[in-house]
Amino acid sequence: MKRDGSASNCGMLLACAAALFIASYAASCAAPPRPTLVPDGYRSWSLTTNVRLDYPIPGHEDRYRVIQMNEKGFTFTRAEGPSGRVDFPEGTIIAKDIFPTSNPGPTDLPVMLTAMIKAPSDPDARGGWLWVIKDLSSGMETLQKGDFCVRCHANANEAHPYGSKNPGGAFSDYVFFVPGRQSAASSTGAY
Amino acid sequence: MDGTRTRRSLGLAGRINLVVVMTLVLGLGLVAWLFAASLTSARESIVDRNLQHESDILYLSIENFMMPGEAPIAARFFSEVAGLGSGYRLGLYRRNGEEAFSDNATINTVNANVGRIRFQPRSATVAPSSMGIPERPLLERATSIPPESVFFMWKEGGKTYKRVYRPLLNLPKCTACHGSDHTIRGVIDLRADISDTLRAETVTVAASASGFALMSIALAAIIGRLLRAVVVDPVLAIGRLCLDVTGGDFSGRVDVERNDEIGGLASTVNGMVEGLRERYELTKYVSVGTISSLASGQDARRVERTLLFTDVRGFTSYTEKHGAEAILAVLNRLLDNQAQIIVGCGGDIDKFVGDEVVAVFSGDDAPVRACDAASKIRAAVSAGADLYDSLAVGIGISTGQVVQGMVGSSRRADFTVLGDAVNIASRLCALAKPGQILLCDCTRDRLPSGAFPIDGPYKARLKGKAERQTVYIMTESPAAGGKKEAGDEA
CATH class of the missing domain: 3.30.450.20 (PAS domain)
Incomplete structure (x- = not known):
């Protein structure tokens, strides 16, 4: 009988060891968690446009928006000549605060942050950018792996209704408000 | 229910x-x-x-x-x-x-x-x-x-x-x-x-499931047959061998020639059966008392026993006239017959000494069974005169206190009996004529009245005894009693 008991214990140990092995193997295969994508101090960054972004647009409706970009983003390149192609360097972060209303008061805080992070080699990148939605109350960042964000922003690479409107259809690296072009937007006053 | x-x-x-x-x-x-x-x-x-x-x-x-x-x-x-x-x-x-x-x-x-x-x-x-x-x-x-x-x-x-x-x-x-x-x-x-x-897809899955089911059945049959040949049949053979051994048949062996656990088990069981067979054979040469003493301990003790001695009369002259093989054949037949009768009457063969048989009976009815054995031996030897070349035996029976225990050296010993009753039985056997059964008075006194045809008492001088001893003769038919001199008969 003792032999049966020890055999049973041995079986249990083997089962536990197998379970631990499988769990550790699965854990080793799982993708490591991403570090925080948008740093907390992003509100100290410079704005990409002086246009008041309170007009309705698909995706954000008529909620007031403020767009900031890190210093690296401002080193973007713009091709000379008619193409005027714009390319942002890897590491560019464009953060867009979304407020709850179109005309928030001075004490109102944004409820959500949407961000574009230039990371062409990242497998989750769409159009060379990571598209992130951050819940500002919980701090949780959600990577958008679908084509929702990039599909809208692809319109920035052709003539569009916002800011400079990009009448020449220059490639603008998925950014509607490229610094230096917003004067056109200001002048239109359409959006 | x-x-x-x-x-x-x-x-x-x-x-x-x-x-x-x-x-x-x-x-x-x-x-x-x-x-x-x-x-x-x-x-x-x-x-x-x-x-x-x-x-x-x-x-x-x-x-x-x-x-x-x-x-x-x-x-x-x-x-x-x-x-x-x-x-x-x-x-x-x-x-x-x-x-x-x-x-x-x-x-x-x-x-x-x-x-x-x-x-x-x-x-x-x-x-x-x-x-x-x-x-x-x-x-x-x-x-x-x-x-x-x-x-x-x-x-x-x-x-x-x-x-x-x-x-x-x-x-x-x-x-x-x-x-x-x-x-x-x-x-x-x-x-x-x-x-x-x-x-x-459903047809494919159903066909695959059927294939897997058929494969399961086929594999189960093959593996079951393989396991039967490798494990079950040898185990069953070992079980059958154990049953045979339980029934007293030690001749069987398990025929498994393999260098694995089952082969080892079969080899061990075969060795065990061989050992049991050897011990069983040993009982032919060693008294039951010796074997039981080995199982129960070897302490000497004083007990009452009935001793039965038989001796072939005229055997020395017989050996001078016949060849060795004929002598052993007749003697073994004679001893075997006596041994079977003694064991059948509940006696224990203590030893064979040449043509002499020494048997011990224990229990309250030991004298009755000893006399019964003696009577049957005499009748059997008489009836089988052709088998035994007309040889006859003399028989002496005595009952009394004996010391029972292991006698011998640390290398070789017998579990046997010692004492005056042993000596008397031996002397009575020596005194008995061919076909005669002599009893001491202690044995006679322990027999139920009329159980055996007893003649006597007689008086006989036994070697080593200063006084003449009272002796009875078990006759083949009832005889008239009466006090006689042993020298007339014995």
């Missing part, structure tokens, strides 16, 4: 077969299930991917028709694609679930947004058909933020469809006509008839 339950236990072969079958069923069942699951997954993946690609193409087509303001072309394109085949259905729904291209709602909105009659309203419209209730949650899921393509199964008209709701975004470039107050315009509803695929 007597309350007694009989539980049928499964034999070793049955248990092994059960384990084998369960293992195969579970193992192959798991493989079959994984196969079916992977088949279904692969099929769904292919169908979903195709639907996704087709919906992407349609999306881009609509987008590229719409942007130049060719909505009617888009509507016609949609209508023609929808009619491509019976297994392929296509629909376009607004985000509120109403079917697009069926009324003037969108045309009116566009005309209002562009501030002119961009499209002429339809002259004849039909009320837009709306989605059924079951589809609403899927539509809401597809048009929520962020929107996503929703794939689902759908049964209609006896057919099974795989459907996708592909959300249509209100892109910035669309807002000039459609306004900026919404993000999702609606969904493309694309459905593919997968009834035939499902049927083929």
